[in-house]
Amino acid sequence: MSPSEEHVAQLDRLPRVNLAQLPTPLEEAPRLSEYLRGPRIWIKRDDLTGLALGGSKARKLEFLLAQARAQGCDVIITVGAVQSNHARMTAAAAQKLGLRSIVVLNGEPPPQAQGNLLLDRIFGAEVRIIQTDDDYVLMGVVADLERQLRRDGRKPYVIPRGGSNAYGASGYVQAWLELRSQMMALGVRLDAIVHASTSGGTQSGLYTGTKLADSGVQVVGISAGPRKEVVTTRVLGIVTELVELLHLPWRPHPDDVIVYDDYVGERYGVPTPACLDAIRILARTEGILLDPVYTGKAMAGLMGLVAQGRFTSAHNVVFWHTGGQPAVFAHAGALQEG
Ligand SMILES: Cc1ncc(COP(=O)(O)O)c(C=O)c1O
Structure with a gap:
């Protein structure tokens, strides 16, 4: 059919x-x-x-970042684990569209950035690592960040965990x-x-x-x-x-x-x-x-x-x-x- x-x-x-x-x-x-x-x-x-x-996240970001663009946003915020693929790909996609990106990651900060975390930095993301397993704590950090950015005259767009x-x-x-x-x-x-x-x-x-x-x-x-x-x-x-x-x-x-x-x-x-x-x-x-x-x-x-x-x-x-x-x-x- x-x-x-x-x-x-x-x-x-x-x-x-x-x-x-x-x-x-x-x-x-x-x-x-x-x-x-x-x-x-x-x-x-x-x-x-x-x-x-x-x-996989490239497919999701095609639709998510189009929403950010349609709403005139200039900063993309997302969350994930320290080795989040979604954060790495969001950082790169934001750069490609000329947007700033902030990734709020939960987990232990490693002694040396490797894998996705290293790439987040290379792709120009501002990285914040929060030592918590609690999603509410993480989302609280994101909400504070969003409020602060709006006070500074920026237009943040928040993408949920995994772009989901x-x-x-x-x-x-x-x-x-x-x-x-x-x-x-x-x-x-x-x-x-x-x-x-x-x-x-x-x-x-x-x-x-x-x-x-x-x-x-x-x-x-x-x-x-x-x-x-x-x-x-x-x-x-x-x-x-x-x-x-x-x-x-x-x-x-x-x-x-x-x-x-x-x-x-x-x-x-x-x-x-x-x-x-x-x-x-x-x-x-x-x-x-x-x-x-x-x-x-x-x-x-x-x-x-x-x-x-x-x-x-x-x-x-x-x-x-x-x-x-x-x-x-x-x-x-x-x-x-x-
Ligand atoms: C490589 C990879 N596979 C699968 C998934 C899971 O996909 P979803 O979050 O849409 O369930 C993720 C999520 O981050 C991922 O990075």
């Missing part, structure tokens, strides 16, 4: 700036499929979106349409998409996209940190916003949102042995690099689901590579051995 033209037109009418190199490649991974004795697997290479070493609201997620509704055309050109009927999920924007956009055409494709989110209930609630909230933004004639059903939190391990940002194995296996079968925070855990999830028989050689699966590789260098210790 084709996506409703009216709803695609609604998506096309949203303001958007050009930041990503699209379409990203869709690459078959036959040596990985053979290694796993599993489904046919394709990798959707959003690690190659081109902006600031690539990654209806505007950011619109990038992934669009991304689904892109994948759909690629699969149609290959003449392959897709069964499932597997990807890393945390703040829920990617999953909300993909889920909404697959619903637009009632495609029957399952969108399977593998949490990189939060409990399954937390990610599911985030996804349902963003899909509800998207339904309004795009005037869609349905409501999300909680049972349709598929999230696994079995591959998180100790916590967000700490790679599991299965994640480190998954990084090495993909590197050594397909020559493709994953990251130790998100996509390594997501690939461990795909491998776990194949081992459980959830995906078999009868299935066609896309693993959506959302990027994140700069964090490899911040986790060099964990990746040394093996």
